Amino acid sequence: MADDNKHFLQTIAALVSGLVFGAGLILAGMANPEKVIGFLDITGSWDPSLAFVMGGALIVSVLAFYRARKQGDYAGNIIELPDTTLINKSLVLGSIAFGIGWGLVGICPGPALVLIGSFNKSSVVFVLAMLAGFGIHHTIAGRKSGQS
Amino acid sequence: MSLDVENFTPLNSLAGGLLIGMAVSVLLLINGKIAGVSGIIFQSLKAQPGKGHWRYAFLAGMVLAPVLWRLFHQLPPITVESDYAVLIVAGLLVGLGTASANGCTSGHGICGLARFSRRSIVATLLFMATAMLVVFVRRHAGWGG
Secondary structure, three states: OOOHHHHHHHHHHHHHHHHHHHHHHHHOOOOOHHHHHHHHOOEEEEEEHHHHHHHHHHHHHHHHHHHHHHHOOOOOOOOOOOOOOOOOHHHHHHHHHHHHHHHHOOOOOHHHHHHOOOOOHOOHHHHHHHHHHHHHHHHHHHHOOOOO | EOOOOOOOOOOHHHHHHHHHHHHHHHHHHHHOOOOOHHHHHHHHOOOOOOOOOHHHHHHHHHHHHHHHHHHHHOOOOOOOOOHHHHHHHHHHHHHHHHHHHOOOHHHHHHHHOOOOOOHHHHHHHHHHHHHHHHHHHHHHOOOOO
């Protein structure tokens, strides 16, 4: 029974997390691609807002990750987080590719979802293409490791 | 370079950031998971019988947020690219790129930095610089169209 309760708690927590994350993006103005591009336009008329968003997010997140490292999760269980420190071609080229895409339209995965929920047509096209991008990576990665 | 005083929203952006931080904290401390949106979407597509519920719940929350927001306030204005070709290219690059890099602005830019991850610092610097370069080229070097 305890497992069922935990499963329920975690499902609700994830839903709440998503709702709050989305609300945060909306409040911060990050669900408006033009505003994001305003931050990326550093040589033009520069809108520093995104830096404030990240600052606010980091203030709270740093504390959470510190707590997680020292005392684990809400029940004190150790949280297993990815611990690879490898800086490889995938990371570098992937980040550059992501940067190009993000710079082109000012949409990244999180805001894309909020835009979908805002019934924005452009975001539907973007998300479908993004899913295709995921699929292409999955296929290439699968081929590389010898899987069919 | 000039400050866009008209559009700069220090308080709302900071407050929004704090909310995002809280969302990250909840997912981390209750679910033991990293709130990296690209990874959550990517992994949710791989059918994992019985174990993936938290992803669907999280993603549903993000899509529902503006729906609920609208019940109480007007959504802020949205101005976005309308050229489908550009949107498709951008989407493909974001999908391919975040899958390769194993993270995006939330995964690397917030969670990774909050953990002082070397990988995430590198990733974040790279995608930020690249995105800024792209915007510069499109807006100020006459390639934008």
